């Protein structure tokens with residue numbers, strides 16, 4: 001019996017016994033590093049269907065609530081809109097984030113539901129809002145910090161090349177971007193001064209390992225055993241334990257500037273004691289770092305495979321001397337590249353939800369689905385954004401799996417209803433990403449400046465996707481300095497998460 005109702009019902013996916021699938025449709029210790037394969041297992045042979053099962057599937061294991069996976073943008077939007085703290089709404093499913101909660105605490109904006117979530121949302125609205133961030137002086141602070149670090153890194157690169165006499169150099173770009181992102185967050189957002197070298201060499205690696213640990217722990221430690229206990233018998237957990245201590249230390253340093261009101265702390269209107277802020281600060285530090293790094297590195301990775309767009313963005317930023325909100329907002333090509341990046345390679349590849357009661361949803365085109373109480377829901381943004389039915393040539397003028405920033409212009413010219421063409425890169429509805437504006441500011445700075453300084457191309461034809469808290473990719477890129485004729489071979493590892 002299909003437990004779903006309405007004229008838009010998912011069809012059932014068997015748990016076992018389906019030949020040809022590259023993975024089971026549930027994460028386990030041997031497949032959790034291949035998140036896209038797990039999602040694909042739900043849509044195995046779905047393209048042969050013509051009804052609502054083409055983009056909506058469910059898994060029903062007796063004794064467990066159903067797991068519903070959708071790559072239907074209309075259904076995704078309806079569920080995101082109906083998420084909240086009122087009775088009969090969807091909430092954030094905490095099952096896939098249990099590892100995060102063990103690392104940060106459960107009382108965070110990301111993990112909590114109901115009135116606790118609502119309260120935290122209100123508190124964080126002000127410092128993350130567009131009005132707080134898109135002020136010229138705030139922008140300038142981000143820009144100054146960024147400029148001085150980039151200048152140092154370029155000097156180090158130039159020095160290395162002249163000392164070694166090498167015409168080529170392999171550099172991992174992801175750690176470069178990660179360190180910059182953490183510096184902007186810590187220094188400009190939280191007003192905490194930490195030496196760049198220390199951020200890069202101590203805190204970034206520790207936070208990275210914490211995140212790796214979180215991903216593994218979510219799948220492997222289903223019983224939720226205490227990490228302190230596990231650290232006594234496993235070397236991996238012992239290492240993670242040390243990294244957690246370093247992460248706590250970073251959190252302490254960030255919290256210590258709260259009383260001085262530096263950075264955007266002054267906008268955080270909360271009487272809550274520091275202890276109550278800890279969990280969220282950790283979510284902001286680790287989640288924001290991963291999401292922004294993933295976003296920027298994917299954008300660079302796409303541009304590395306697309307010389308024409310690289311050149312277009314270069315022409316746009318070439319003469320840009322100051323990065324003001326207006327300047328960045330008017331950089332049409334850069335913004336089209338960033339939108340297309342989030343469409344094709346979203347930092348969070350699925351969004352988890354849970355039905356708190358039997359819930360009826362209706363899509364904008366009038367389709368209806370009734371979802372049973374307790375259903376775990378995965379909104380599969382990654383595949384929704386890559387399916388020809390939603391983003392293909394007929395609909396947007398370009399193949400769905402192609403990196404084609406032009407499609408955004410075309411959709412605008414067609415006067416397409418923007419609500420129909422959501423990439424969900426920052427989510428949608430009441431739980432939309434509160435760090436969206438901060439993230440956009442940082443990513444636009446990093447990508448814009450990267451294109452201005454380097455000409456680069458990819459060595460490998462494709463980027464591989466692997467698991468992060470959400471997903472990640474790795475790529476090798478080849479670059480040469482635009483300005484001074486340095487040539488280098490560039491190894492870029494784009495990570496992710498959220």
Ligand code: HEM
Pocket residue numbers: 092109110111121283284285287288289291292295347348351352424425426427428430431432433434435436438439440443498
């Ligand atoms: C530019 C890169 C970023 C991307 C692509 C991104 C993406 C997302 C997405 C898709 C969601 C929705 C999750 C859901 O609906 O289940 C989300 C939520 C969230 N993001 Fe971001 N994010 C980014 C940057 C940031 C930053 C910079 C911060 C904070 C410093 C942040 C903090 C959060 C928090 C706390 C939530 C949970 C909100 C809630 O559930 O009410 N994000 N993010």
